[in-house]
Amino acid sequence: MAQSGELGVDTMILIGTVGMLLLAMAVIVFFLVYQRRLLAQQEKLQEVQAQQQKALLQASLQSQENERRRIAKDLHDEVGANLSTINLFTKSLEKFVGSETKASQMLDQTKALIETTVTSVRAISKDLLPATLDRFGLINATQELCDRINQADELTVKFESQTHEERLPVADELTLFRIIQELFNNTLKHAQATEIQLFIHYNDHNLKVVFQDNGVGFDVVALQNSEDSTKGLGLKNLESRAQMLQATLTYDCPPEGGTQVNILRNGNVSQ
Structure with missing residues (x-):
């Protein structure tokens, strides 16, 4: 009888332990x-x-x-x-x-x-x-913009593109053209540069734009954190438009001067 009672207690303990484990697992x-x-x-x-x-x-x-x-x-x-x-x-x-x-x-x-x-x-x-943008696309409109700046004889613009005569969606072309206009505007107003190099490559899946000048450069972090909201407005506009392209926009401003802006997008983009 004592042995039977011990088995009953052991069984109860086992059942209780299993039950607690199951409860813990359930939790x-x-x-x-x-x-x-x-x-x-x-x-x-x-x-x-x-x-x-x-x-x-x-x-x-x-x-x-x-x-x-x-x-x-x-x-x-x-x-x-x-x-x-x-x-x-x-x-x-x-x-x-x-x-x-x-x-x-x-x-x-x-x-x-x-x-x-x-x-x-x-x-x-x-x-x-820009009528050229609507009619002939981003590359032709950008070339026209570069030609106008070169004609002013203030600095030299070197433009290179690799696109295989493809065209981006109209909205993307307009957004990217506005970015390029803003980059040129910033350099002409602030950089004191003598040369600008612009490279554009895109296809159905990828986009790469590199804009480089030999000007005085600028402090990106200081502009972004400036209490004067008007100072960083141009950068915010660039970043907002890059966001619309679902692209990344980065700056490289070395201490020795000059500015390089990179715009990259990889993979398919939902419209």
Whole structure:
């Protein structure tokens, strides 16, 4: 009887131990499942937030492009037309002004100023809404931009591309062209450079852009952390547009001077 009682106690202990183990395993399994679900929910939330952020960014950039188009149209249709009309008036006035008078000299200066302004308006309109980009693509539009800068004879631009005559989606071409414009603008305004090198390569899956100048360079971290929000605005615009391309944008500014900007995208990109 005593032995039977001991067996009963041992059995109870064994059953209790097994039960506790099963309960512990159940708790662990529940915890793991809960953690997995929680992680999945967090990932989904992050994905939704990223999509919302991308949508807001896209809407903001699209709003900027719409404003550019409106201004370009107004410059071409209104300001350009008015300047052309004024130019015609000045030519008509030549008939009533002697060729050797002071009024004639002022009229010549006015005509020259009008022609310069017309040229400037056309250049601004072309920068705001480059027709070459729509018609012939990114490479041709970029080549045209480089040619205009070279013609100014302030610095030398060397441009190389490897694209096999392919074209990116229209939205990507416009975004990348705006990045290139901003890079040129930054160098021309701040870098005191004498040479710019630009390399563009892309196909259906990959994108590589390297922009390099021999200017004075800049402190990327200082600009990004500056309390003056206007100082880092150009960098933020570049980063935002690179984000729209789902590309990485990095800077290399060595102490000896010069700046290199790299834009890289690998793999298929969802539109």
